[in-house]
Amino acid sequence: MAQRTLNENGGNNSMKDQDLDKLFRDQLVDHEVKPTNDIWNRIEDQLQSNERIAPIYAEKKTKNLWFPYAAAACFMIFLGIAYFAFWNGAGTPNLEIQIVETKQNSEKTETIKQDEKKDAEVIQMSNTKDSESLLAHVPPIDNRVESIRNVNDKIVPTDKHTTVNESIAIVVDEKPSDQETQYAQVEAKKEINVINSEVKEVKVISSIEADPVKPLIENPDEEDFMFAQHGQKSKNSIVTNLLNVVSDNLPVTSANEVKFSNDDEGSIRIDLGGLFARNRNKRR
């Protein structure tokens, strides 16, 4: 298509395409037009704000690539600890209970005795030292429940007596019968949310002969100086539960003397009352 033909326009209508392109290109490709000065300022401002917001991205890209891996590693470690804390051991009750109060003894039993007439029920639960909590075989008890009783100094100890901390919303029907009737102390203020209960060692004892009354505390002469450990209404979170488990399982504090809990603002609270308190006979 090389011809240049004259047409009525007498112009360049049939100019070669390439020539047309060239015509424009020669003039335009390297042409320069000076922009106004403020454009650089705008560019600079934009660069500044980019660098302020995302300095890591604005500059080097190779920094801190290990962050995600470190985070993942920490998370795995955490999972490992949590696994051991909550789901450890074979044959121990496998529970995730959100108990509102902390546990005290490693051997806890709760006894509610039922007299021969079956007015009350004794539930004996024993935990091993590993297990954290427990509870509840609430269903069978429910029908016997009437009122909640908080027995403090009227507790008649038996040889199976222990400190009770779990919150069992159990109600014991009191019947003024002979001294064989025993009551366990039930702290009725708490609630239990049993998520998953596999209580393996709940025994229901229908009637038990009561032993002669024994003193609550070991050294009666010290009584004036002792103070009972607080009824525990503490709140726990995962962190505090974890800490409690750790402290429970340490050889030194196996007696549950140190308790962790969360206070209202979420801070962690350490209760050392267990070191001093003597509520009742400790099981030997």
Added chain:
Amino acid sequence: MELTKIEILWNRCKQQDRKAQSQVYQVFSSKMFSVCLRYAKDHLEAEDILQNGFVKVFTKYHLYDGTGSLEGWIRRIMVNTAIEFHRRRKIDYVDLEENHSVSNQLVSSFGTDQTGYKDLMQLITMLPIGYRTVFNLYAIEGYSHKEIAETLRISEGNSKSQLSRARQWLKERLTKMEEIIR
């Protein structure tokens, strides 16, 4: 191996050395602004394209791997920025209306200092946007139809037909301009 002045400056730019960046801007901005003017619908838009383009140049410096000239790389960034602008405004490159009243507005400056450029530039800015972009890319930037098709997300056939229509349009206007001179 000696480093050229530009290479030294560019290395500093990569460290976000503001002074070096300013100097690189001084070196290339006029040429790049002209490029922007060819693609933009008006002066203001051309400034925006220039600004965004250079910000990209200084923040995405790692994309320049040293093959080809720095100027060529910067120019490509400008062109891409310009096209992105239009994309955002959803300019359709397929259909275009011609502006038939254009010829009345032609002003020729043949015979003045800025002869060729001014006239031609004027013609370019009057081209309907689709034709203009394709013509710019093909005739001036030197893209192939394949590259144009990829960049604008149109078919190669579309690119070819737009190019030929652009040329025809320009030729007609050129002729008219010459008539005006006579």
